[in-house]
Structure formats: structure tokens, C-alpha cells
Amino acid sequence: MITMKNSLFILFIISTIIVVNSQGTCRFAPSFTLQEIISSSNQSFIDNVLFWEGNFHSNQVGVNYKCGYTYDGHALNYTTGELAQPLHEFSAPSKESIHLGMLALALNEWVNEEAENYRAINFFHQNITRTNEEQNEIPYSGNSNFDNVITILYRKINTYNQFNQRYPGFGGFHPWVSVNDSGLFLLDGWTDQVPGLDNGEMIWGLYAVYNLLTTEQTFIENYPTLGILYEKYFQLLVDNAMMIFYQPSGYISAVVTINDVYATPTPNNYQSPSGLLNDPYEGELLVVFMDLFCQWPSEEARDQIWINKRELLQSVEFDTTTNGTITVQRGWWFSSHEQWKYLMLPYQEIEINQRVFRNGERARTWFSSINQYPGLFASVTNISEPNQNNGYVSATGISEIAFQQQLTNALVTPYGSFPLFLIDDQPSLGLSWYYTMLIGPSMQNQFGSTESVNIIGTEIAPVITWDSKITTVLSMLGGISNINLQFLKSNGLFERFSTVIDREWSLAFPNLNGENLPFMYPTQDVTIPKILNDFTNCS
Numbered sequence: 094m095i096t097m098k099n100s101l102f103i104l105f106i107i108s109t110i111i112v113v114n115s116q117g118t119c120r121f122a123p124s125f126t127l128q129e130i131i132s133s134s135n136q137s138f139i140d141n142v143l144f145w146e147g148n149f150h151s152n153q154v155g156v157n158y159k160c161g162y163t164y165d166g167h168a169l170n171y172t173t174g175e176l177a178q179p180l181h182e183f184s185a186p187s188k189e190s191i192h193l194g195m196l197a198l199a200l201n202e203w204v205n206e207e208a209e210n211y212r213a214i215n216f217f218h219q220n221i222t223r224t225n226e227e228q229n230e231i232p233y234s235g236n237s238n239f240d241n242v243i244t245i246l247y248r249k250i251n252t253y254n255q256f257n258q259r260y261p262g263f264g265g266f267h268p269w270v271s272v273n274d275s276g277l278f279l280l281d282g283w284t285d286q287v288p289g290l291d292n293g294e295m296i297w298g299l300y301a302v303y304n305l306l307t308t309e310q311t312f313i314e315n316y317p318t319l320g321i322l323y324e325k326y327f328q329l330l331v332d333n334a335m336m337i338f339y340q341p342s343g344y345i346s347a348v349v350t351i352n353d354v355y356a357t358p359t360p361n362n363y364q365s366p367s368g369l370l371n372d373p374y375e376g377e378l379l380v381v382f383m384d385l386f387c388q389w390p391s392e393e394a395r396d397q398i399w400i401n402k403r404e405l406l407q408s409v410e411f412d413t414t415t416n417g418t419i420t421v422q423r424g425w426w427f428s429s430h431e432q433w434k435y436l437m438l439p440y441q442e443i444e445i446n447q448r449v450f451r452n453g454e455r456a457r458t459w460f461s462s463i464n465q466y467p468g469l470f471a472s473v474t475n476i477s478e479p480n481q482n483n484g485y486v487s488a489t490g491i492s493e494i495a496f497q498q499q500l501t502n503a504l505v506t507p508y509g510s511f512p513l514f515l516i517d518d519q520p521s522l523g524l525s526w527y528y529t530m531l532i533g534p535s536m537q538n539q540f541g542s543t544e545s546v547n548i549i550g551t552e553i554a555p556v557i558t559w560d561s562k563i564t565t566v567l568s569m570l571g572g573i574s575n576i577n578l579q580f581l582k583s584n585g586l587f588e589r590f591s592t593v594i595d596r597e598w599s600l601a602f603p604n605l606n607g608e609n610l611p612f613m614y615p616t617q618d619v620t621i622p623k624i625l626n627d628f629t630n631c632s
């Protein structure tokens with residue numbers, strides 16, 4: 094008996110070591126079954142996801158290590174799955190939002206979790222070598238992954254400040270930018286314009302990061318300047334937001350033109366606002382920020398923004414065809430991208446908003462289920478044949494519950510599943526759909542998941558990006574809404590947020606159908622045919 098116990102024990106140790114050290118193959122999805130994902134094997138699957146997606150967080154792939162800023166993404170060789178030209182030498186604050194979100198989760202784990210529960214921290218496993226100056230100034234933590242988190246945070250905020258010094262006219266807000274070792278530069282098409290939506294996404298990542306760094310004793314002691322730098326940058330945005338984005342008629346601008354990007358912000362430096370940020374989707378992140386932090390001419394002016402947003406906050410019925418209707422919030426395309434705000438802010442704390450969110454995601458699963466689609470839909474790079482580029486597909490989603498019509502449902506993307514990870518009483522729902530797309534041909538590579546695949550299994554988009562990959566990683570780890578909830582509460586701001594969201598969603602959704610219907614799970618019978626081969630470098 095004793096001998097057997099011992100050998101079992103040794104076997105156990107060996108298998109543990111193998112799992113921890115080798116992480117097996119990048120093509121790990123087919124070694125799990127859908128049934129295992131739904132019933133139990135989810136944690137080891139998620140650990141694999143974090144390890145391989147973590148390879149995207151490496152120099153000249155998803156990040157420029159020198160300046161700590163994101164790159165939008167990188168192309169892959171269609172056959173091998175290895176990196177191929179071009180690196181996307183540009184980025185936007187939306188990518189920073191995801192990056193800051195992951196960094197905030199890592200900071201939060203450092204103070205609240207035992208080492209064996211580290212997930213976000215272990216995403217940052219690609220080492221960053223500290224400069225001599227950094228070695229002298231930043232203490233080592235004893236965990237090299239966490240040291241990577243801290244190093245990148247220092248470099249990132251220095252780059253933000255340098256950008257603001259170089260182009261003060263942006264008021265600290267970032268346009269789409271060109272990125273290289275010397276930091277951020279102007280990008281064609283965005284040399285004198287600044288977008289509101291992407292900055293709103295970034296801001297809530299900044300909020301989580303600076304609050305963690307300035308309230309946790311261990312961070313204050315070990316990295317005394319870091320939190321202050323982030324807080325000051327946040328304050329810069331607070332100081333300039335109204336001047337740049339507010340329209341006294343009661344709207345927030347979507348994009349604003351800057352007369353002189355080298356001039357210190359003054360009101361007459363901003364003109365020709367184009368578009369309104371009055372959507373009830375991710376554009377709302379800037380609106381909430383301005384509502385909570387900025388100086389308003391009056392309470393009426395502050396509320397007028399929300400009143401003017403009502404037009405696009407609409408209730409619509411999704412028809413299941415067999416089991417009645419589900420009341421949802423009308424989408425623009427009903428692309429999952431539109432749910433970004435649920436990664437960032439505690440909307441689900443407001444009961445009516447949570448019920449509407451859940452119904453929307455319920456409908457998303459019914460739509461794919463009844464149409465036998467092997468995946469979910471979100472705006473993404475289009476599929477193509479090798480050596481071609483068919484652009485970006487914004488218009489994908491669910492036509493019948495969207496403002497826009499004629500949407501394509503020919504291609505799916507893993508990040509179509511990200512909102513489902515935020516449905517907390519369905520722990521396997523998001524992963525089961527994610528898995529269904531990952532087992533598609535060439536949908537895994539050395540850097541984790543691939544951008545998109547068509548449902549007939551003949552073509553992919555050979556590219557890896559923050560949007561299509563790391564939104565879902567952030568979501569698998571719960572997003573940062575809980576962190577921001579904690580700080581909104583301690584900063585006395587949650588009440589206002591809750592009041593506004595409750596008022597607006599209650600008004601638009603007096604009645605919800607379909608709440609008793611189940612969420613639909615993918616089935617083994619509906620899969621992406623393996624017409625295309627897997628990447629030779631990941632099969």
C-alpha cells in the first residue's frame with residue numbers, strides 16, 4: 094500500500110511539473126472536449142490560454158518594450174503561423190485600455206492573492222530587462238513576472254508624459270499614434286484630431302491603476318513615484334476634458350479637431366467637433382468619466398447629456414422563433430465590441446442594467462444556436478486568402494436587433510465571446526463558445542488565438558491584435574469593474590453613477606421578456622469544418 098501511494102505521489106509530482114513548466118503545445122484546444130470545458134476542465138484550459146496569450150505581450154509583437162506602449166498587433170504567416178510583416182507600428186488608447194486593465198488585475202492580485210492563484214501576473218511572463226537606472230531605482234519583488242508588470246508601468250507613464258510634452262495640444266488625450274522606441278508620434282489621418290471613445294476606454298484603466306498604486310501600502314513604499322505619476326496624468330485629463338469634448342448644447346463630441354497640437358490647451362484651440370458621443374455602448378465610458386469628475390456649468394447641464402443620449406437607448410425584441418422573445422437593448426451592429434464598458438465599470442451592480450445585459454447576451458447565444466453558427470460575432474479583421482488583405486469588417490452582429498442592417502455572419506472571432514465571461518452564474522458559458530472558435534483551423538498560434546475564421550473553415554485573418562485577443566483574456570479574469578467599483582465607492586462617486594444608470598435603464602426598459610430562458614451553449618454537432626490546415630508551427 095505504502096509503495097503504491099508513493100508511486101502515485103511521484104506520478105502526481107511529475108505531471109504537475111510537466112504542466113507548470115512546459116505548458117504543452119500552443120495547439121492545446123483539441124486536447125479538451127467541449128463536454129470537459131462545460132463541466133470541469135476550465136481552469137487548466139484558462140491557464141493555457143493565459144500562458145500562450147502572454148506571448149503576445151512581448152517586444153515588437155503586442156508591445157514596444159522600450160516605451161511601454163502597445164502596438165495594435167502583428168501579421169502572421171498564413172501557412173506557418175509565425176510572425177510575418179507587418180508589425181502594426183501604431184496603436185490607440187483603446188489598446189491601452191486593455192493593457193492597463195491587465196496591469197491593474199496584476200497589481201490587484203499582488204496584494205490580494207496567494208502565488209498559486211496568480212493568473213494576470215503570469216500573463217506577463219515574457220521578461221523585460223531593466224536598464225541600469227531602473228535596476229538602481231526600482232526594487233525587485235522576488236517574482237519576475239510581477240517585476241515585468243512594474244517595469245512596463247514605469248515606462249508607459251513616462252511615455253504618456255513625454256507625449257503630452259511633445260504635443261500638449263491633445264491635452265493628454267491620445268489619438269491613434271505611431272509607436273517606436275522613442276515613444277509616440279503623430280499618425281497620418283490623426284495628426285490634428287482626437288477621438289473621445291477610445292480615450293474613455295483608456296481612462297478607466299488609468300483609474301484602476303492609479304488608485305491601486307496610491308492606496309496599497311506595499312506599492313506606496315516600493316514604488317513611491319509611480320502611483321503619483323498615474324494620478325497626475327488622470328488629473329490632466331480631468332482638467333482638459335470639458336474644454337475639448339463638451340458641447341454646451343448638451344453633447345459630448347466624438348472627434349475634435351485641434352488647431353495647434355503644439356499649443357497649451359485653451360478653448361479656442363478646439364473646433365469642428367464631428368459626431369456625437371451619444372451611444373449607449375462603449376462611447377459612454379467618456380461620458381461617465383466627465384459626468385463624475387469634471388466641473389459642470391450646472392446640474393441641469395450635467396443631466397442634459399443623459400437626456401440627449403436617450404434617443405439611442407432602445408428596447409427591442411429578439412425572436413427565438415420557438416420560445417418567444419427576449420427583450421434586449423438595441424445594438425449598433427450588436428457586435429460584442431459594443432459591450433466593452435462592462436469590462437471597465439460596475440454596470441452590473443445596477444439591477445435593471447444587469448438584467449438588460451444578461452438578456453442581450455442570452456439573445457447572442459440564442460442567435461448563434463438557432464442559426465447553427467459555430468461561434469459569435471464582433472467587428473474584426475476580415476478573413477482573406479494568403480497574401481491578400483480584405484480590410485476590416487465593422488458590420489457584423491445581429492441585424493434584427495441592431496440599428497444597422499445587412500450585417501455579415503460569414504466569419505466569427507474568439508472575442509465575440511468576451512461578454513459571456515461576465516455572466517457570473519454561467520462559469521463555462523464564455524469558455525465553451527471561445528473553445529468552439531479556437532478549435533477551428535489555424536485558430537491557435539504561438540501567441541494564442543488567431544483573429545477570425547470563416548464559418549465554412551476555408552479562410553482566416555492571419556493577424557493577432559489586442560482587440561480580438563486580450564479583451565477576452567481580461568474578461569476571463571473578470572475585467573476591472575470590481576476594482577473600479579471599490580474605488581468609485583471609496584471616492585464617493587458610485588452613488589451618482591448608480592443613480593444615473595438606474596434612471597436611464599429603468600426608463601427605457603419597463604418590461605423584459607425572456608429572462609427565464611436559458612443561455613444557449615454550443616454543441617459538438619456545430620463546428621467549423623477543418624478545410625484549411627492548422628498552422629504548421631502550431632498543430
Ligand SMILES: *[C@@H]1O[C@H](CO)[C@@H](O)[C@H](O)[C@H]1NC(C)=O
Nearest residue numbers: 169170171172173177479480
Ligand atoms: C510563409 O512561410 C513560408 C515558409 O517559411 C514561406 O515559404 C512563405 O512564403 C511564407 N508565406 C507568406 C505569405 O509570407
Ligand SMILES: *[C@@H]1O[C@H](CO)[C@@H](O)[C@H](O)[C@H]1NC(C)=O
Nearest residue numbers: 218219220221235236237238
Ligand atoms: C524570466 O526571468 C526569470 C528570473 O530571472 C527566470 O526565472 C525566467 O525563466 C525568465 N523567463 C523567461 C521566459 O525567460
Ligand SMILES: *[C@@H]1O[C@H](CO)[C@@H](O)[C@H](O)[C@H]1NC(C)=O
Nearest residue numbers: 271272273274275276278279
Ligand atoms: C520614431 O519616429 C519618429 C517620427 O517618425 C522619428 O523621428 C524617430 O527617429 C523614430 N525613432 C526611432 C528610434 O526610430
Ligand SMILES: *[C@@H]1O[C@H](CO)[C@@H](O)[C@H](O)[C@H]1NC(C)=O
Nearest residue numbers: 415416417609610611612613
Ligand atoms: C422551447 O420550447 C419548447 C416547447 O415548449 C420546449 O420543449 C423547449 O424545452 C424550450 N427550449 C428551451 C431551451 O427552453
Ligand SMILES: *[C@@H]1O[C@H](CO)[C@@H](O)[C@H](O)[C@H]1NC(C)=O
Nearest residue numbers: 475476477478483486501552
Ligand atoms: C471579406 O472577405 C471576403 C473574401 O475573403 C469577401 O467575400 C467579403 O466581401 C469581405 N467582407 C466584407 C464585409 O468586406
Ligand SMILES: *[C@@H]1O[C@H](CO)[C@@H](O)[C@H](O)[C@H]1NC(C)=O
Nearest residue numbers: 131132133134135136520521
Ligand atoms: C469551471 O466549471 C465549473 C463547473 O461548471 C465551475 O464550478 C467553475 O466555477 C468553473 N471555473 C472557472 C474558472 O470558470
